[in-house]
Amino acid sequence: MPVSIDRLYADVNKLTSVSPARNHANLGSLNQIAGYIFDQFNMLRCQVAYQPFQADGKEYKNVIASFGEALPERIIVGAHYDVAGDQPGADDNASAVAGLLETARLLHETQPKLRHRIDLVAYCLEEPPYFATDYMGSAVHAKSLYEQKVPVKAMICYEMIGYFSEMPNSQSFPDPALRNLYPDTGNFIIVVGKQGQEELIQNVKKLMAANSDIDVQSINLPASLPLAGLSDHRNYWKYGYPAVMINDTSFLRNPNYHLPSDTIDTLNFKKMAEVVKGVYAAIIGL
Numbered sequence: 281m282p283v284s285i286d287r288l289y290a291d292v293n294k295l296t297s298v299s300p301a302r303n304h305a306n307l308g309s310l311n312q313i314a315g316y317i318f319d320q321f322n323m324l325r326c327q328v329a330y331q332p333f334q335a336d337g338k339e340y341k342n343v344i345a346s347f348g349e350a351l352p353e354r355i356i357v358g359a360h361y362d363v364a365g366d367q368p369g370a371d372d373n374a375s376a377v378a379g380l381l382e383t384a385r386l387l388h389e390t391q392p393k394l395r396h397r398i399d400l401v402a403y404c405l406e407e408p409p410y411f412a413t414d415y416m417g418s419a420v421h422a423k424s425l426y427e428q429k430v431p432v433k434a435m436i437c438y439e440m441i442g443y444f445s446e447m448p449n450s451q452s453f454p455d456p457a458l459r460n461l462y463p464d465t466g467n468f469i470i471v472v473g474k475q476g477q478e479e480l481i482q483n484v485k486k487l488m489a490a491n492s493d494i495d496v497q498s499i500n501l502p503a504s505l506p507l508a509g510l511s512d513h514r515n516y517w518k519y520g521y522p523a524v525m526i527n528d529t530s531f532l533r534n535p536n537y538h539l540p541s542d543t544i545d546t547l548n549f550k551k552m553a554e555v556v557k558g559v560y561a562a563i564i565g566l
Contacts (some may be wrong), residue, residue, distance in 0.1 A: 281390055283382060283553040285561075289544070291320075291378035292442070293428045295361065296368035296544050303363050304405055307338060313361050314341050317402045320381050321345035324388035331401075331424070335415040336424075340404040342417045347387045348394035353431045355396045355563050357383060358418060359438040360406030370544045371534055375442030377402060379556045381416050387561050396433050398563060403512055418512030423552055426519040427544075434480055434566055435523035439511035441469065441555045442547035443534040454507060466533040468495035469555050474503040475526040480522040480566075487565045488526075488558030494551055496558060 281324055294316055295302065302309040314330070321328040327349055331342040363369030384400050390538035404416030410416055414423075418437075425432060444467045445451075451466040453459050462468075469489070473481040481498050489496040501508035503517060510530065513523035531537040 283386065283556050285549045285553050287385065287546045288378045288382055288549050288552055288556070291381050292370055292374040292544050292547065295374035295377060296370050299503040301363055301366045301368070302554065303407065304335075304363060304410060307340075310527065311363060311534060312341065312405055314402070314404070315381065317343045317361065317381065321384055321400070322361070326384065331417075331421060331500060333415075333417065333420045335405060335410060339549070342400040342404060343419055344421075345384050345400045346397060347384075348397040350548065351394060353396045353433050354425075355398050355433050355566060356401060356425075356435040356516070356562055357398065357559070358403055358421070358435065360403040360417065361510055362404050362407050364407040364538045366397055367538065367540045368543055370542050370547055371442045371528070372530070372537060372542060373406070373440060374489040374544075375440060375547060375552060376438035379438045379441050379552065379559065382556050383560055383563070386556075392564050394543070394564075396566070406512055409490065412514075416512065419515040422515040422519055422521065425521070434484075435513055435516040435521055436484065436559060436563060437511050437513035437523065437525040438559070439525050439527045440534070441526060441528055442549070442552050442559055443528050443536070444548045444551045445533065450533065451529065454532065462497055462546050463495065466529065467551070468497050469558070470527055470529060471496065471498040471524050472508065472527055473498070473500050474508050475500050477522045482522055483566060484524055484562045487562040491561030492554040492558035494554040496556040526555065
């Protein structure tokens with residue numbers, strides 16, 4: 281499968297080089313990145329559109345690329361392109377946007393026979409101060425699907441897919457009991473979902489593991505636990521849509537989380553490429 285490490289690097293470099301930082305206060309930077317994502321999608325055989333929305337009197341926008349438009353049921357693949365505060369956000373969340381863009385390129389290049397329409401969505405306003413509000417771009421998108429009565433097979437959220445470590449004890453855990461269930465070396469990717477959606481969690485895990493060279497773990501948590509819904513997938517649960525997050529465990533592993541040190545040189549692009557291979561196989565195979 282032609283996943284390109286060079287393209288992943290170029291996308292992360294573009295997002296992390298924007299100044300001022302692409303946070304909610306800097307509309308110019310957000311619009312620059314939205315335009316970049318739109319242009320990258322627009323080079324492919326798909327339909328591309330902005331989804332504008334208002335938050336506190338300002339206009340923000342999601343960017344949506346659709347493959348297999350004639351198919352009724354959809355799979356949504358998403359990633360947010362904004363950052364928290366004044367930092368480059370290489371892992372959070374340029375890594376995920378790069379994965380989203382590369383997934384679109386794979387759909388374009390391999391032209392698989394699709395069983396579902398696939399919408400790839402780059403969201404704005406995932407980060408504070410809008411996290412867990414109706415102003416999240418993913419909340420806007422999920423609500424629009426529900427209002428249009430769109431059938432959704434699954435939603436897969438790319439969220440921080442670039443930080444890995446081969447050092448023993450580089451993986452921390454929110455609960456000591458989990459230490460006996462998961463590796464203590466932070467070199468795996470994890471599929472995070474909520475209880476009641478075990479079938480999707482296991483299907484995504486199996487498809488990723490069978491089609492990539494990376495350790496794929498999974499966890500299903502009560503939706504009431506904060507760690508269960510720490511990204512855009514949370515907004516699809518509200519409408520009964522099955523949704524999971526693909527994550528490198530975020531602040532449980534990456535010491536650069538939400539800091540100026542979250543830079544491109546801290547990422548492992550070889551492992552990122554394997555994550556994308558796995559997710560691509562999952563969205564085709566579900």
